[in-house]
Amino acid sequence: VMSFFKGLAGIKELTKEDLAPALQKLQDQLVGKNVAVNIAEQLCNSVGASLEGIKPGSFSSVSRLVRSAMTDALTRLLTPKQSIDILSQAKSVKKNEKRPFVVVFCGVNGVGKSTSLAKVCFYLQQQGLVVHLAACDTFRSGAVEQLRTHARCLKAELHEQGYNKDAASVAKYAITTAAKSNADVVLIDTAGRMQDNEPLMRSLAKLISVNSPDRIFFVGEALVGNDAVDQLTKFDSAISTLAPPQSVPRHVDGIILTKFDTIDDKVGAAVSMVYATGQPIVFVGVGQTYMDLRKVNSKALVNALLK
Amino acid sequence: MVLGDLGKRINRAIRLMSDATVIDEAVVKEMLNEIAKALLEADVNIKYVAQLKNRVLNRVKFEELAAGVNKRKMIQGAVVDELCALLDSGRDPVPLKKGKPNVIMFVGLQGNGKTTSCVKYAHYHQRKGWKTALVCADTFRAGAFDQLKQNATKARIPFYGSYTETDPVKLAIEGVNRFKLDKFELIIVDTSGRHKQEKALFEEMEQMSEAVNPNDVIFVMDSSIGQAAEDQAKAFRSSVSVGSVIVTKLDGHAKGGGALSAVSGTGSPITFIGIGEHMTDFEPFNTQSFVGRLLGLGDISGLMNM
Numbered sequence: 001v002m003s004f005f006k007g008l009a010g011i012k013e014l015t016k017e018d019l020a021p022a023l024q025k026l027q028d029q030l031v032g033k034n035v036a037v038n039i040a041e042q043l044c045n046s047v048g049a050s051l052e053g054i055k056p057g058s059f060s061s062v063s064r065l066v067r068s069a070m071t072d073a074l075t076r077l078l079t080p081k082q083s084i085d086i087l088s089q090a091k092s093v094k095k096n097e098k099r100p101f102v103v104v105f106c107g108v109n110g111v112g113k114s115t116s117l118a119k120v121c122f123y124l125q126q127q128g129l130v131v132h133l134a135a136c137d138t139f140r141s142g143a144v145e146q147l148r149t150h151a152r153c154l155k156a157e158l159h160e161q162g163y164n165k166d167a168a169s170v171a172k173y174a175i176t177t178a179a180k181s182n183a184d185v186v187l188i189d190t191a192g193r194m195q196d197n198e199p200l201m202r203s204l205a206k207l208i209s210v211n212s213p214d215r216i217f218f219v220g221e222a223l224v225g226n227d228a229v230d231q232l233t234k235f236d237s238a239i240s241t242l243a244p245p246q247s248v249p250r251h252v253d254g255i256i257l258t259k260f261d262t263i264d265d266k267v268g269a270a271v272s273m274v275y276a277t278g279q280p281i282v283f284v285g286v287g288q289t290y291m292d293l294r295k296v297n298s299k300a301l302v303n304a305l306l307k
Numbered sequence: 308m309v310l311g312d313l314g315k316r317i318n319r320a321i322r323l324m325s326d327a328t329v330i331d332e333a334v335v336k337e338m339l340n341e342i343a344k345a346l347l348e349a350d351v352n353i354k355y356v357a358q359l360k361n362r363v364l365n366r367v368k369f370e371e372l373a374a375g376v377n378k379r380k381m382i383q384g385a386v387v388d389e390l391c392a393l394l395d396s397g398r399d400p401v402p403l404k405k406g407k408p409n410v411i412m413f414v415g416l417q418g419n420g421k422t423t424s425c426v427k428y429a430h431y432h433q434r435k436g437w438k439t440a441l442v443c444a445d446t447f448r449a450g451a452f453d454q455l456k457q458n459a460t461k462a463r464i465p466f467y468g469s470y471t472e473t474d475p476v477k478l479a480i481e482g483v484n485r486f487k488l489d490k491f492e493l494i495i496v497d498t499s500g501r502h503k504q505e506k507a508l509f510e511e512m513e514q515m516s517e518a519v520n521p522n523d524v525i526f527v528m529d530s531s532i533g534q535a536a537e538d539q540a541k542a543f544r545s546s547v548s549v550g551s552v553i554v555t556k557l558d559g560h561a562k563g564g565g566a567l568s569a570v571s572g573t574g575s576p577i578t579f580i581g582i583g584e585h586m587t588d589f590e591p592f593n594t595q596s597f598v599g600r601l602l603g604l605g606d607i608s609g610l611m612n613m
C-alpha cells in the first residue's frame with residue numbers, strides 16, 4: 001500500500017478510498033492491542049475525516065500520515081485535561097474545610113479495588129497524610145480480613161463493622177469517626193459488582209449519595225477487553241440515575257487502571273476507558289506490592305499502541 | 308444470556324447473505340466481515356478471527372454453489388464448524404476416579420475467581436457424593452485464608468490452611484497428605500494469582516505441581532478478558548499441565564470471547580462456568596450444546612457432520 005500511494009503523493013487530494021486501506025490496517029492493530037472495537041473504529045473514522053481532502057506532501061505516504069494523525073489523536077485523548085493530583089486536593093480540603101478528604105473505590109469483581117486502595121493509602125502516607133480505611137465490602141468472604149491485613153501492614157486505622165451490614169452506614173460511621181480523630185483522608189473500599197446488577201448498583205449509588213465523597217474512582221483492569229466501555233459507562237450513569245431521589249448527581253471522577261504488569265504491550269484498555277467517559281487515569285497499578293502504583297505516561301502508552 | 312448477542316449477530320449475518328439473489332464471493336466476504344466484527348467485539352483473539360474468515364472462504368466452493376446445492380445450509384455449516392473448532396479443544400475433560408484421592412490444583416491470573424470457583428467446584432461435587440476437601444495454598448494475598456475458610460465453612464467442606472506458614476508449596480503438601488490419609492476423594496488446592504511476566508510466580512506454581520502431582524490442573528479465567536487472554540493461557544499451559552478451564556463472571560455483560568480464546572491457548576476444554584458470586588452460581592459446560600444454543604440452532608450435531 002505504501003509504495004503505491006507514494007507515487008500519488010503531492011498530486012491529488014486524499015479521498016476516503018485512498019485512506020481506507022491504511023485506516024483499516026491501523027484499526028486492526030488497535031484492536032490487536034486490546035482497544036474496544038467500536039472505539040478503534042470511531043478513532044479511525046475521525047482520523048480519516050481529518051485527513052480527507054488534504055494534499056499529502058511529496059515525501060509522506062498515506063500510511064505515515066494516518067499514523068501521525070492517530071498519534072496526535074491518542075496523545076490528546078490520553079493526556080489528562082484536569083488535574084489528577086489528589087495529594088494537593090486532599091490537603092486543600094483538609095485545610096479549608098477542616099474535614100477528611102473522602103475517596104470511594106468502585107468497580108466490577110476482582111479488578112483490584114482493595115489492593116489499589118491500599119497502594120493509594122501508602123502513597124498518601126508517604127506524603128505525610130494520615131489515612132483511614134473503611135471496610136465497606138461487607139459481602140465478599142474475607143473482604144474485611146483482607147482490609148484489616150492491609151491496615152495492619154500500613155499502620156493505618158481501619159473502620160469496620162463486620163459482614164452483612166449496610167455499606168452506606170458503615171461508610172458514614174467511618175467518615176464521622178475519622179473526622180473526630182482528625183484524619184486527613186478516608187479511603188472507602190466497596191464490594192465488587194457487575195454493572196448490570198441493578199440492586200447492587202443501586203446500593204453503590206446510595207453509598208455515594210449518603211456520604212458525598214470528594215472523589216469516586218472507578219477501578220478497572222488493563223486485562224479487560226470490549227467490556228471496558230460498558231463497565232465504565234454503566235457505573236458512571238448508575239451512580240446518578242439509581243441514587244435516591246433528590247441526590248446530587250455524581251459521576252466517576254477518575255480511573256485506576258490495574259494489572260498493567262500483566263498485558264505486555266496490549267495497553268488498549270487505557271484507550272477504551274478514557275474514551276468511554278472522558279475521565280482521566282489517575283493511577284496505574286503495576287504489581288502486587290504497595291509500591292506498584294504509577295502516574296500514567298501517555299507518551300509511552302501511545303508508543304506501545306502504535307509500535 | 309451468555310454470548311447471546313453474538314449468536315444473534317452471526318445469525319443475522321448468515322440470513323442477510325442468504326437473502327442475496329446471487330451468492331458470490333463478495334456476498335460471502337461481506338457476511339464474514341460482519342461475523343468477524345461480532346467476534347472481535349466479543350474479544351475473540353484477532354488471530355483466530357482472521358483464521359476463521361480464511362478457512363470458511365476456502366471451504367466454500369463457489370462453483371458447486373452455482374450448481375444449486377443448498378447455499379445457505381452449506382455456508383452456515385462451514386461457519387458453525389469453524390466456530391466449534393474455535394471453542395472445542397478436541398480433548399476430553401480429565402476423568403475423576405471414585406474411591407481414589409483426586410488432587411485438583413486451581414491456577415490462574417489475579418482476581419479471576421480461583422478461590423470462589425474452588426469452593427463452588429467442591430460444593431458441586433460434594434453434593435454429588437464425593438468426599439471433598441479444600442487446601443488453601445495462597446500465602447500471598449491478604450485475607451486469602453479467611454476467604455477460603457469462610458466460604459468452606461458455609462458449604463460445610465473440610466479445609467486446611469495456615470495464617471503463619473509462608474511457604475505455599477509446604478502448605479499444599481501438608482494439606483494434600485493429610486486429606487489423603489483421611490481418604491478424601493477430591494482434594495482441591497487453591498493457589499495465589501499469578502501472571503506470565505513474573506517468573507518467580509510461575510516457578511512456584513511448577514514446584515507446587517511437582518510436589519502434589521495433581522490429577523488435573525484447572526485454569527480459571529475471567530470472561531471479560533480481552534486480547535491478552537491467549538498469551539497468558541499459553542504460558543500457564545506450558546508451565547503446568549492444564550487439563551480443564553473454568554470461565555467465570557459470565558453473569559456480567561462480557562461476551563466471553565477472550566476467555567474462549569483460552570481454550571485454544573490451553574488446548575483444554577471448558578468444564579464449568581461461573582455465573583455469580585454465590586456458591587450455586589456454577590454450571591457444567593458442554594461446548595457443542597453451547598454453540599448450538601448460541602446460534603439458536605438447537606442440536607447442531609447434524610449440521611456439524613455435513
Ligand SMILES: Nc1nc2c(ncn2[C@@H]2O[C@H](COP(=O)(O)OP(=O)(O)OP(=O)(O)O)[C@@H](O)[C@H]2O)c(=O)[nH]1
Binds near residue numbers: 111
Ligand atoms: N499483577 C497485578 N495484580 C494486581 C494488581 N492490582 C491488584 N492485583 C491482584 O488482583 C487480585 C484481586 O485484587 P483485589 O484488590 O482483592 O480486587 P478487588 O477488586 O478488591 O476484588 P473484590 O473485592 O473481590 O471485587 C489480588 O490478587 C491482587 O494482588 C496489579 O496492579 N498487578
Ligand SMILES: Nc1nc2c(ncn2[C@@H]2O[C@H](COP(=O)(O)OP(=O)(O)OP(=O)(O)O)[C@@H](O)[C@H]2O)c(=O)[nH]1
Binds near residue numbers: 110445451557580
Ligand atoms: N459476578 C461474579 N463474580 C464472581 C464470579 N466468580 C468470582 N467472582 C468474584 O470475583 C472476585 C474475585 O474472586 P476470587 O475468587 O477472590 O479470585 P481469585 O482468582 O481467587 O483471586 P486471587 O486469589 O487474588 O488471585 C470476588 O469478588 C468474587 O466474588 C462469578 O462467576 N460471577
Ligand SMILES: [Mg+2]
Binds near residue numbers: 113191
Ligand atoms: Mg475488594
Ligand SMILES: [Mg+2]
Binds near residue numbers: 422445448451498499
Ligand atoms: Mg484467591
